[in-house]
Amino acid sequence: MRFWPRSLSGRIVLLTLLALVVSQLVSFAIWTHERDRFLERVIVGNMSESVASAIRTIDFVPMADRGQALAAMSTDDLRYRLARGPGRGFTNEDNDNRDQARGFEHEFSRRVGVDVERVRVAIGPGLAHGPSRRAGDALRVAVQLDDGAWLRARQRLFDPTRRWARFSLITLVVSGLLMAGIVIVTSRRMTRPLRDLARAAERFGRGEAVAPLPETGAEEIRRSVAAFNRMRERLARFVAERTRMVAALAHDLRTPITALRLRLEFLPDDDNTRAMAATLDDMANMSEASLTFMREEAANEATRNVDLSALIDALCEDYRASGATVTFEPETRIALVCRPVAIRRALRNIIDNALAYGDEARIVLADGDQAITVDIVDAGPGIDEADMKRVFDPFVRLESSRSRDTGGTGLGLSIARSVIQGHGGEIVLINREKGGLRVQIRLPRDGLA
Template identity: 55%
Template sequence: MKRWRPRGLAARIIVLTLLALVISQCVSYLSFRSGRQGFIEHMISDYMSQSVISVDHSLRYAKPGHEGDLVRSLSSRPVHFDLVRRPPHCAAHNADSRRYARDFAERLNVSLSRVRVCVGRGLMHSQHGPGRMAVELAFRRDDGRWLDVRQRLPGQIEHWAQASLRNLLITLALMSVAVIFASRRITRPLLDLASAAERYGRGERIRPIRERGSDEIKRTIVEFNRMHERIDRFVAERTRLVAALAHDLRTPITALRLRLEFLPDDDNTRAMNATLADMAHMSEAALTFMREEASAEATRRMDLTALVDAVAEDYRAADAPVRFEPGAPIPLVCRPVAIRRALRNVIDNALAYGEIAELALADSGQQVVIEVADRGPGIGEAEMDKVFDAFVRLETSRNRETGGVGLGLSIARSVIRAHGGDITLANRPEGGLVVRMTLPRARM
């Protein structure tokens, strides 16, 4: 049942509106049919009762032996009169015939035994067959003979039902067009909002959404635009602050290195000089990272398989042990330069501490996973989150002699999360570490 339940707001509006229309039409049809049936019965009973009273009264003034001719002369196409000695024989007595009989007996002010009623087809024949439904009323006169009246029922219910069904289908078709058009206009601002939120979650730069729709939807869009503006302003201020700190650190570091030039050359001065060089390297790396974060690279659709293969080819050209077997093209909307930078940082990390980098791509339809595996000593489970912190280097398995300032994985995670994905680490059963970068696909 849940499989056929509409998920979208527009689809639910359409289904609920059309369902309400169908229910209202069905209720109207049943109500009208019931009222129509009662009206027809009342009209037939009143007309036939009055006819029987009038004809019975006229027969009192007819010449003896000419009563039958007088009665038959009063017949017409929809109504037939006759004077018979025996009451009509009905094939079956149903609820309609019993209801008519009680009504006629009450209107004629006689006992029910003096009334016979038949309701059905075949009571009045025509040249085209048995004809439509009819009512036959037989009234026993005082002389013992029966005055027989046959009346066709106006219009068949089946024909009216077909016309009602045709009108219902026409109304549904017109209402469907109107509801679909209206629901799309109602839900279009929500679709724009969802698309903007999805693109903003992937790190794309978006413009403020046009404020339109109902008051509730317009207010939601206004708040989203304000949130977007505040987040952009906060990120820009943070980036400028960190970049300014990294830039301002150059002056005291340079001053300290100049003062060391006037001190004797011994182990202490060489150690301090190395520490200052390390600090300068860290500040430069932080400044470079902040500049790259502040750069506005536009997202575009590209082949991720070709991008990964191109990066791997650059390493292979430099005789670096990087392996990758390209497969089918994987189209993805992303920032290619940023993805390339994150991938290089992870590969450099694998080559520095794991001897080799083995790349793999997996596409699940909803997301794409880039795996970079090495054959190093791996990382302890308790330390896997720490390596993503800026300027963190694990001394046990990632010592300082290999170089770097501890920003590689931090930059990679920042890039991947800016695309709406995530990056995780796991130790391989056969030894080594595997880095998984998950990138969501854009929702179409």
Template identity: 40%
Template sequence: MSRSGFRVGGHRVKLWPESLAGQLIALLLVALVGSQLLAGLLFFGERRDALLAVQRDHTLARTASVVRLLAATPPDQAQRVLEASSSRLLRFRLSQGPVPEAGRRQGRIERRLAADLAGYLEGTGAGAPRIGLTRLNGHGHYARFGLTLAVPLGPESEAPWLAASTVAPLRPAGWAWPAVAALMVSAATISLVVVLMVRRVTRPLRRLADAAEAFGRGEPGAPLEVEGPVEARRTVAAFNEMRARIRRFVDDRLRLLAAVSHDLRTPITALRLRAELIEETETREKMLETLEELQRMVEATLSFAREESTREPTRRVDLAALVEALVADFAELGRPVSYRGPESLTAELRPDALRRALRNLVDNALTYGETAEVTLVRTEEGTEIHVDDSGPGIPPEQRERVFEPFQRLESSRSRETGGVGLGLAIARSVVRGHGGDLTLHTAPGGGLRATLSLPKTAA
């Protein structure tokens, strides 16, 4: 079990919602139910005490009335008076002495009854009344205690005592269903208001998240509409400005790179013409070879700048078919390349750019590793394409260097067989433009593994 939930039968059960609306509704409902329960407990407690006080006052008043009535009633009619005065909650009877339960003195209640019978007690010479508490068991949520009163009807040595006791507990107030209904209506109303308000607040934030995700994949997009609360409007406006600045910065650098590469063509052509006029064969050949390499670098740089400045639209394609078709193209040329993976796997990407990046990886694997094995797999994070070769590999401390433009490792990248050092740089640029990454590892069977990772947003 984790902080956010637990698993039941392979399914994850969340204990706390992840969305802003869900969290606000949960917090408000917890606060609402907690406050209502606390208020209900206080209300029911006060109501119970009030009803018990009413019962106590009623018992004292009835007892005082019965005492006065017995004083004016002939002795042979006393039993009939007691039966007529008794009820379901209060019973009266005559006793020759104070009942055992009334032996405990209750000062305030006793003084109240004595005050009600002050004239009678002084006139008859009777002793003070006695009052006690009786525990009433087996009644569940009913009142736990009842009153027991004993009042002398004359001098203690001559007259009997009147015993009064509550024989049934007072039933406290139950659940007030109107209050429960009001609580449910309040909870539903609050939930509805919170959902509407949160949707209004989070709508621009959701659009901002989608736009940021698309911008991270290199997709063009119009500026977002500035709406919602002031905090959301400021955030969206700042994002629009940031995206515009980044685009201007990248476009300026690409135009500068393309302009420099284009302008270098003229002096390179002039140098080639002059080299042709040199009579010494060995020197002329070396100069022409160097100029040819420089020409390839300029053309590759210009091609890279041109491709980066032209943004291909993102569309949904079958990634498995794209990879398999690329592998088939190499196989038709007699190259030792194979494919493993699903027959179909749809993804949203820029197919031409990704095909170019993957072609560079496969070509590198065949050039420097002799064979290429391409594997397409679906992962929890997205999709991965592995290109394994059987070559000598690259030391771990030098693997990041090969992604730098015009970098070639002399121990494994020959000038005669290698390119100008832009293939991996272009491939990583394309993959990162999709929101993924390109990394190098040691292949399971030896050699080098190039892993092209695409996130779920692009796969």
């Protein structure tokens, strides 16, 4: 499969060219077979007529002048001579040609008007079939005259296969180039809806708003595009309904939480009431965080080309202005098509975690051929391997493995992962050998383009 094209257009072109080559080979085989049959009939017919004419002619020529008369009737392709015997090469011991030569002897005897015992035919390489065929004598015929002498005739045939092969090769190349050009243009037009569908599916999978695609092209392509449009509409409706439902639940929780707080005001101030008040505060924070998250998801930020290095540097400058230990050394400008507010929110959540659990955050930005890598490194205790995946679940806080004094609702990493995956990237957690946690973000090089 090394030379098998990856694109549909390339495969169509290759299959078309293969079909052209196969058809040319089949045509050549058929032409060769039919040409051999035709040459046999033409050569045998013309040669028998020519030999009969030569016999009738020399009957009127004196014996002494027959040699000159036959030389005058000879051509470059057909030569005559008189001899005392038929000559060599008429045994026809070759099994492939013996039966055919005997058939020619009977036909010559009928056409010339002599007994078959007085006719000898030998098939030369010019008329032989198979791989041994080459240019040369097609037939050699010897006919015994009434006076006992033998009239020998030799028909030469130059095989036109080589010339035909050259012209056929030229025709094949020209036809292949013309067909390749036509197929490339038509296949690209035919597969354009598929390319548009692939780009739209990629953008839609990354969370970007996608308009309905025009249903054009072949019947199968139109059906695929129509199915994608229906799927896009259903998923968009489902996500919108889910977002509204969760936002409504988070909003409606405010009322009972407020009512419970008011009731706590009338209870004596002890450990139980303070614990209940802390629990209500956590519920209120989780409700507010959920509402904020849903509003930002529903905002559907547009994508644009931004300088990722400048975005990260500006974010780190805000932290440094507040006295946080955040280091970042931008090297070169790295452009990325993304939703900058969402990327900034994801990075802020990760940096907040690094500062809360590791007291510092060091950011390293690297540009690769296929992806852009952002590493956020802290000096904290790290995370147990068993909790690496669970930490991305909403409202999960690993208090037992990290600091017990940290706040938050447990939505930070969940929001960050949603944003990164929405850009077609991935986020992984790696414990450092010397201590600390590395959060590695990989974003595709083409962003959302």
